[in-house]
Ligand SMILES: NC(=O)C1=CN([C@@H]2O[C@H](COP(=O)(O)OP(=O)(O)OC[C@H]3O[C@@H](n4cnc5c(N)ncnc54)[C@H](O)[C@@H]3O)[C@@H](O)[C@H]2O)C=CC1
């Protein structure tokens with residue numbers, strides 16, 4: 001292993017997602033067995049002791065790919081020179097809460113972290129936001145980091161994407177690897193639009209294979225869009241291992257590229273594609289290459305899809321206006 005370590009920051013590192021994410025990052029799930037990783041872990045002061053315990057466990061794994069770990073409560077120190085920042089730390093949603101309730105509480109966190117990244121991150125930094133409300137938190141961080149190109153910010157809708165693949169595989173009896181070109185449009189919230197009209201099952205159009213519009217409307221879309229709430233109801237706390245897994249999938253594909261003939265869903269700054277208001281952090285189907293993404297263009301959008309894509313854009317515009325009103329962007 002002769003490569004220089006890649007510096008990866010994780011915020012909220014002592015939390016539930018962190019407890020799954022750190023071990024997979026350290027064991028090479030993101031960058032493979034030949035690239036050492038230096039973990040830079042941010043927590044709030046009262047959680048640092050718990051984080052020390054997690055670091056003891058990381059040590060105890062003796063991962064060959066883990067070059068070092070630094071922990072702290074100051075983003076200006078922890079983000080220094082980072083190549084990838086995974087912003088996970090936020091206040092999670094409890095039973096009965098909607099993501100909008102979290103805008104204000106989390107706004108302050110992502111303002112400060114955006115500024116710190118702007119000041120001290122590496123020139124090639126990429127920033128993935130998992131903490132909810134993820135799209136709007138990414139918008140806040142991006143707006144507060146004016147020197148970092150805006151296309152370096154993304155919010156996580158990969159968990160929704162993976163959930164949609166899993167549901168479609170179960171419905172059709174296909175393997176998850178036979179399912180390609182899934183699309184999640186819009187917000188990582190209950191208004192998101194998981195779209196199988198462009199997806200493929202074994203090379204055939206997924207909607208035609210399913211041939212059941214009632215299932216798409218009344219089962220598939222709500223199951224995917226409300227999966228987070230279903231997990232909270234069942235587990236008493238929000239998705240953690242699956243969210244960590246999706247955070248790694250998203251970062252890996254962003255850095256290493258999507259395979260030919262497939263795409264992934266990422267919430268990125270809208271350039272107006274598909275009639276989405278410019279500047280919103282909106283989930284699109286994207287292809288990636290060498291750390292850059294491109295929105296998949298030219299997909300035909302029927303009236304059913306149009307209405308759903310517009311509804312989730314409207315929710316994101318409301319969130320943007322709310323954080324603007326709070327002076328966060
Ligand atoms: N985008 C997605 O698909 C998903 C997003 N999430 C979101 O991820 C976030 C984290 O979830 P969990 O790990 O389950 O929550 P958790 O409550 O177990 O951990 C969050 C951690 O963040 C820390 N934290 C709070 N403020 C911080 C700050 N200013 N700087 C650094 N750390 C800070 C807390 O001390 C805590 O340890 C939540 O917002 C949750 O809603 C969860 C599942 C899926």
Ligand SMILES: O=C([O-])CC(=O)C(=O)O
Pocket residue numbers: 092093132159227228229231238239
């Ligand atoms: O629903 C939540 O609050 C957690 C989450 O984002 C998800 O599981 O998709």
